[in-house]
Amino acid sequence: MSESDLQTDSIGRIEVAPEVIATIAYFATIAVDGVAQTVSPSSGRFRRGTVKHEGVILTYEGNRLLLDIYIWIEPGKNMMNTSRAVQQAVYEAIDQMVGMEVQTVNVHVENVSPVRGSTAAVE
Numbered sequence: 001m002s003e004s005d006l007q008t009d010s011i012g013r014i015e016v017a018p019e020v021i022a023t024i025a026y027f028a029t030i031a032v033d034g035v036a037q038t039v040s041p042s043s044g045r046f047r048r049g050t051v052k053h054e055g056v057i058l059t060y061e062g063n064r065l066l067l068d069i070y071i072w073i074e075p076g077k078n079m080m081n082t083s084r085a086v087q088q089a090v091y092e093a094i095d096q097m098v099g100m101e102v103q104t105v106n107v108h109v110e111n112v113s114p115v116r117g118s119t120a121a122v123e
Contacts, residue, residue: 016059016098022053022067027091029056029069034071034082038111065094066104067109072113083107 024114025068029038038055051058069086073079087105 016100017033018051019096021060021065021094021100022051022056022058024068024097025056025058025067025090025095027055028089029086031069032082032085032089034074034077035086036074039070039072039107041068042110048056062082063100063104065100066106067102068106068108070108070110072111072115073109074090075115079109083109 026038029035040052040055042055042058051060055070057070059066059068067090069090071086075083086107090105091102093102
């Protein structure tokens with residue numbers, strides 16, 4: 001993170017690791033009704049300034065936070081409403097816990113989770 005991401009006072013500085021921000025986004029995501037789980041993205045290419053954590057990819061450029069969240073949806077849940085709820089939950093959690101503004105939260109619905117007790121595999 002850049003110097004502008006640090007808070008300085010007379011006692012010292014406070015630095016929040018990017019991995020912490022990604023973890024906050026992860027926990028905010030899995031708490032949303034309709035999210036079955038987070039999953040790794042199908043693409044494995046990441047650029048510098050990117051942190052990957054359990055289905056959350058955080059890219060930080062100066063003061064800009066951009067998140068890509070990869071999820072499976074629970075059966076019968078509305079994908080658009082659930083995705084919007086994830087966006088809002090992640091935005092609010094990072095704002096409240098870290099005090100940094102999130103520029104973008106992209107939600108990628110990768111699949112629908114299989115119904116519990118079902119023997120059908122979802123690929």
